[in-house]
Amino acid sequence: MVTVMELYQLLPRTNCKKCGESTCMAFAVAMLGRKKNVAECTPLLEANFKKQKEKLESLLLPAAGAEETGMIVHSELCTGCGNCVVACPVDVANDPHGAGMGCAPTNNKVIFKVVDGKVLASNIKECRRFGKNKVLCYACIDPCPTGAIEFV
Amino acid sequence: MVTCTGCALLCDDIEAIVENNRIKEIKNACRRGAARMKGCSNRLVPSIDQKPTDIESSIKKAAQIIRNSKAPMLFGLDNSTCEAQVKGIQFAKKINGILDDTSSFCQGILIERVLAQKFRTCSLDDIRNKADVLVYWGSDAQDSQPRHLSRFSYFPRGELRQRGYEEDRIAIAIDVRESNTAKICKGHFYRISPKGDREFILALIEALSGKVPAYDTKKMLELAGILKKAGFGAIFVGIGLTYSIKDDFDVLTALTQKLPNFNIMPMVGHYNMRGFNETMFKETGFVNKVKFNGKAVHDIKYSIMESLNEKTADAIVVVGSDPVSSLPGPVLSRLASIPVICIDPCVTMTSKIAAVTIPCATSGLESAGTAVRMDGKVIGLSKIIESEYLTDEEIMKRLMEAV
Numbered sequence: 188m189v190t191v192m193e194l195y196q197l198l199p200r201t202n203c204k205k206c207g208e209s210t211c212m213a214f215a216v217a218m219l220g221r222k223k224n225v226a227e228c229t230p231l232l233e234a235n236f237k238k239q240k241e242k243l244e245s246l247l248l249p250a251a252g253a254e255e256t257g258m259i260v261h262s263e264l265c266t267g268c269g270n271c272v273v274a275c276p277v278d279v280a281n282d283p284h285g286a287g288m289g290c291a292p293t294n295n296k297v298i299f300k301v302v303d304g305k306v307l308a309s310n311i312k313e314c315r316r317f318g319k320n321k322v323l324c325y326a327c328i329d330p331c332p333t334g335a336i337e338f339v
Numbered sequence: 340m341v342t343c344t345g346c347a348l349l350c351d352d353i354e355a356i357v358e359n360n361r362i363k364e365i366k367n368a369c370r371r372g373a374a375r376m377k378g379c380s381n382r383l384v385p386s387i388d389q390k391p392t393d394i395e396s397s398i399k400k401a402a403q404i405i406r407n408s409k410a411p412m413l414f415g416l417d418n419s420t421c422e423a424q425v426k427g428i429q430f431a432k433k434i435n436g437i438l439d440d441t442s443s444f445c446q447g448i449l450i451e452r453v454l455a456q457k458f459r460t461c462s463l464d465d466i467r468n469k470a471d472v473l474v475y476w477g478s479d480a481q482d483s484q485p486r487h488l489s490r491f492s493y494f495p496r497g498e499l500r501q502r503g504y505e506e507d508r509i510a511i512a513i514d515v516r517e518s519n520t521a522k523i524c525k526g527h528f529y530r531i532s533p534k535g536d537r538e539f540i541l542a543l544i545e546a547l548s549g550k551v552p553a554y555d556t557k558k559m560l561e562l563a564g565i566l567k568k569a570g571f572g573a574i575f576v577g578i579g580l581t582y583s584i585k586d587d588f589d590v591l592t593a594l595t596q597k598l599p600n601f602n603i604m605p606m607v608g609h610y611n612m613r614g615f616n617e618t619m620f621k622e623t624g625f626v627n628k629v630k631f632n633g634k635a636v637h638d639i640k641y642s643i644m645e646s647l648n649e650k651t652a653d654a655i656v657v658v659g660s661d662p663v664s665s666l667p668g669p670v671l672s673r674l675a676s677i678p679v680i681c682i683d684p685c686v687t688m689t690s691k692i693a694a695v696t697i698p699c700a701t702s703g704l705e706s707a708g709t710a711v712r713m714d715g716k717v718i719g720l721s722k723i724i725e726s727e728y729l730t731d732e733e734i735m736k737r738l739m740e741a742v
Contacts (some may be wrong), residue, residue, distance in 0.1 A: 206377035289491060
């Protein structure tokens with residue numbers, strides 16, 4: 188995944204404050220957190236920054252499809268093993284006799300479901316990384332050996 | 340709910356959404372299972388000498404080849420239902436043929452010992468409910484049986500294991516490489532050199548007996564400590580371990596004697612390989628490598644490898660298997676030199692060299708029946724979509740009549 192420094196290197200680094208942030212570094216952090224987008228940096232729109240702007244957009248592209256919690260499921264890496272379905276504490280709490288026991292989910296309250304051999308995330312508001320009391324939960328990332336689940 | 344026939348786990352919690360007699364969506368199955376359940380993209384057509392024909396003519400031609408053969412061989416049946424396997428054994432008896440399946444170069448040797456009760460074994464449900472120490476030995480379950488860890492062994496909560504995998508279970512991987520299963524086992528991965536299993540087992544037995552092993556002392560004592568504390572353990576024996584100690588299987592027996600709380604689980608690949616081995620064991624007392632000649636004779640020379648190498652077989656019927664892609668190169672020229680009759684739903688490497696091809700229905704998708712899971716539990720397969728193709732069982736019956 189792209190880092191703040193990689194984004195920062197491609198910005199004008201003039202700290203012009205036109206974007207509303209105090210420094211270019213702060214703007215890079217905001218971009219990574221999906222609070223700002225590339226177009227808000229007005230100097231980047233000028234012709235001499237065209238290449239940097241394109242590079243920035245391509246770097247941020249994978250994060251564009253992320254859920255509100257920043258979750259991305261790389262379906263090309265997913266083997267559909269269902270480790271995340273069973274390991275997710277929210278799935279276990281919401282469906283103890285289905286997903287919690289390793290079987291197919293028995294209701295629609297679960298976050299992860301496997302469809303056509305690939306995992307799909309839904310009910311994202313139930314995720315422990317969402318909302319006011321969010322925690323930095325790694326329950327679905329740890330059991331995935333292929334690295335198909337990522338948070339940005 | 341339908342049963343997936345992607346691997347020997349036979350997951351029976353799969354949802355299939357059918358539209359216009361085609362599978363539109365498969366829910367809960369892994370990628371491997373979903374691909375199998377969606378059917379093959381390249382369907383086999385009946386043919387004689389690579390020229391398309393109709394099914395009746397190809398069955399007639401196949402029967403003619405078998406009639407003219409002095410030592411016909413039947414190979415495969417691991418991807419067929421138990422009912423088709425029974426018919427297959429009857430067919431082999433009728434033609435006085437050699438009968439073998441992929442277990443002769445896979446887990447057959449281990450399953451034979453499990454069936455003869457030389458090892459303690461248990462069901463996968465027992466493992467989910469009770470197991471606290473899981474050893475994946477020479478097995479990459481995460482890739483070969485993708486739902487093994489999530490459905491039965493490591494991740495699910497069971498009756499006695501309610502607190503989740505981090506607290507209640509320990510997974511150990513012993514392998515020659517850091518497989519995907521080993522990545523999940525993280526701190527408990529023991530890398531061994533190829534063919535190093537025997538040495539590892541002997542050192543582990545020493546450590547379990549209270550001696551100090553010469554081989555990797557610190558790690559070995561640590562592993563022995565974990566195994567000794569296990570309340571209910573399981574050793575998942577993969578093909579890596581079976582291949583490595585196949586000439587001296589007694590070392591594994593000796594290890595299990597030192598570990599009274601542990602059970603052995605053979606990690607089977609094809610979905611009904613254990614079914615074939617069990618049916619054969621019931622009928623003949625052997626799991627594979629059999630020649631029927633009034634009675635069943637078991638010998639290593641009746642394995643697929645030796646039969647081709649020694650030219651014992653002069654015609655071969657391959658059912659639901661692809662020896663061309665799984666056997667080593669030198670024996671393939673022998674396979675190509677004898678007439679091959681290929682019975683399969685899809686075009687395979689074997690069907691491309693076959694003298695006669697007979698397409699069949701995909702079991703568990705276009706035909707119903709039963710199959711045996713890797714732990715010996717019988718699971719029902721359902722018919723999900725209609726198909727005009729004959730089932731393996733019907734083809735065996737028709738061939739028997741025609742011969």
